[in-house]
Amino acid sequence: MKKDPATEDSRLAALIKSDPQQGLAEAIRLWGGAARTLCRGQLRGLPEEEIEECVADCFAALWRDIGRWQPERGPLKGWFYGLCRHLAADRRRAAVRSCSLPLEQDLPDDDALEDQVTARLSAAAVQQAVDALDEPARTVFLHRYYACQTVPEIARTLGLSQKRVENLLFRTKPKLKDLLLKGGLVP
Amino acid sequence: MKWKDLIATYVPQDEALDEPPLPAAEQDALLERTLQKAGLPGREAGRKRKLFFPRRLAGVCAAAVLLLFVFGASAAFLMDGRLLALWSGGDPSTVAAVQLGQSSENGGYTATLVEAAGDDNLAYFLIELQGPNGEALAQDLGFARVTVRMEDSVRMGWSCEQLPDDDLSDNRTSFLLAFDSSEKMSGRKLSITLEDLYRYRDEGEVLAAGGSWEFETAVQLSGVKRTFRPGGSLDQANGTLHLSKVTVTPVSVSVDLWRNPLPLLFAKDAPDYVFPEMCVELADGTLLTEEDRLSGGAGGEDASVTLRASYRRILDPDEVTAVILDGVRFELK
Numbered sequence: 001m002k003k004d005p006a007t008e009d010s011r012l013a014a015l016i017k018s019d020p021q022q023g024l025a026e027a028i029r030l031w032g033g034a035a036r037t038l039c040r041g042q043l044r045g046l047p048e049e050e051i052e053e054c055v056a057d058c059f060a061a062l063w064r065d066i067g068r069w070q071p072e073r074g075p076l077k078g079w080f081y082g083l084c085r086h087l088a089a090d091r092r093r094a095a096v097r098s099c100s101l102p103l104e105q106d107l108p109d110d111d112a113l114e115d116q117v118t119a120r121l122s123a124a125a126v127q128q129a130v131d132a133l134d135e136p137a138r139t140v141f142l143h144r145y146y147a148c149q150t151v152p153e154i155a156r157t158l159g160l161s162q163k164r165v166e167n168l169l170f171r172t173k174p175k176l177k178d179l180l181l182k183g184g185l186v187p
Numbered sequence: 188m189k190w191k192d193l194i195a196t197y198v199p200q201d202e203a204l205d206e207p208p209l210p211a212a213e214q215d216a217l218l219e220r221t222l223q224k225a226g227l228p229g230r231e232a233g234r235k236r237k238l239f240f241p242r243r244l245a246g247v248c249a250a251a252v253l254l255l256f257v258f259g260a261s262a263a264f265l266m267d268g269r270l271l272a273l274w275s276g277g278d279p280s281t282v283a284a285v286q287l288g289q290s291s292e293n294g295g296y297t298a299t300l301v302e303a304a305g306d307d308n309l310a311y312f313l314i315e316l317q318g319p320n321g322e323a324l325a326q327d328l329g330f331a332r333v334t335v336r337m338e339d340s341v342r343m344g345w346s347c348e349q350l351p352d353d354d355l356s357d358n359r360t361s362f363l364l365a366f367d368s369s370e371k372m373s374g375r376k377l378s379i380t381l382e383d384l385y386r387y388r389d390e391g392e393v394l395a396a397g398g399s400w401e402f403e404t405a406v407q408l409s410g411v412k413r414t415f416r417p418g419g420s421l422d423q424a425n426g427t428l429h430l431s432k433v434t435v436t437p438v439s440v441s442v443d444l445w446r447n448p449l450p451l452l453f454a455k456d457a458p459d460y461v462f463p464e465m466c467v468e469l470a471d472g473t474l475l476t477e478e479d480r481l482s483g484g485a486g487g488e489d490a491s492v493t494l495r496a497s498y499r500r501i502l503d504p505d506e507v508t509a510v511i512l513d514g515v516r517f518e519l520k
Binding site for chain 2: 026030033052053060064086139173
């Protein structure tokens with residue numbers, strides 16, 4: 001019988017609080033692979049040890065900050081993935097500042113929205129617009145811009161050709177831009 | 188603004204960004220590194236119980252058929268020969284045992300929780316695994332992860348190993364799950380999860396069946412027991428251990444102590460806490476040492492410490508005359 005995800009999230013959060021060793025072991029089993037991908041995407045160009053350190057930092061933060069997770073704002077996994085992305089980005093900025101990572105390792109600065117437009121977007125609008133994309137375009141987009149994976153990595157992960165990944169990204173960006181401009185602007 | 192910054196507030200809700208689990212060894216390494224970073228005690232220390240099975244267990248279990256014959260004559264006796272074979276002496280009819288017969292199927296493999304034997308705090312579960320028809324299950328199987336939870340969080344430890352199999356050509360084999368809890372387990376709900384069955388071979392591990400086998404049960408293994416309050420204390424480098432209670436059952440000897448002063452276990456420069464070495468003296472002069480153990484462990488995270496040992500010989504609680512901790516004898520009267 002399939003378990004209710006919300007109940008499972010609450011159970012895992014409680015376990016992380018009451019028995020961190022067991023709770024973290026379970027979290028690592030569930031999300032260790034994704035955490036590594038998220039950290040690697042942000043820290044591309046840094047040594048593997050740096051990435052492994054970052055992944056461990058993410059799970060340590062999961063234990064430390066578990067009290068900050070608010071079930072009504074989304075699943076525990078989504079919150080944790082955001083935590084990973086945030087911590088990895090911090091580490092990346094520190095690496096750039098210390099010149100151990102060159103700036104040009106960043107993703108290309110492509111045709112996203114103007115700053116004055118994005119300032120009027122709400123988080124809910126971004127969520128809604130991304131979730132309105134068709135599959136597999138949405139998944140490819142998330143792998144590219146949320147997990148910061150390269151096109152060959154995405155192709156390998158999702159079992160698509162690189163050309164198809166490139167095409168999907170090419171078509172998705174204007175579509176998402178359109179969705180955001182039409183429906184996502186905060187008045 | 189870049190797309191990757193624009194999407195920073197997005198909260199993944201589904202499986203789009205999920206990845207397959209890391210290999211078991213990498214999960215373990217990551218967990219240890221995480222616990223270290225978080226300033227938490229290591230996994231074994233966190234469980235506060237360490238169970239171990241000497242290699243000689245294999246030899247003991249090889250006598251299963253013979254023991255089954257000997258004890259099978261007792262009509263009231265339920266215990267499966269594979270569990271009986273854990274012990275090589277003493278009266279098996281004094282060991283509390285319960286038949287379970289609960290099965291869980293996954294990937295063509297059916298795991299059955301056959302039976303449990305033990306006492307209030309220690310249980311040995313016999314798990315039988317049946318593979319797909321025509322598939323031989325060799326002596327190289329193991330579950331990547333085994334989890335046991337008991338309702339109301341308590342300190343506990345466990346170990347699960349494949350038992351020696353006398354027919355490597357059939358599709359059946361069995362495992363022994365040893366579970367040890369600081370609290371009495373009688374009547375409490377136990378959740379047992381076995382995950383990812385692997386074949387461990389010299390050339391590397393191969394996944395035989397992914398997924399999990401899950402059980403929920405509750406066992407009542409209360410039986411013969413004697414409790415002693417010998418008093419006395421044991422001086423150690425970082426404090427004194429006071430003996431409060433010794434409990435003897437046919438399958439274990441447990442020693443409860445409390446320590447003073449409280450150890451600063453989590454302080455940065457705290458010394459490693461060393462649990463005393465325990466031996467058990469019997470009325471006929473036999474001394475049961477760590478060499479004679481079937482399993483054992485020590486645990487305690489605050490003032491209380493519990494040492495527990497299970498021996499390859501079934502004990503008569505009346506024949507246990509003393510426990511010896513780090514060479515100091517405490518008589519049981």
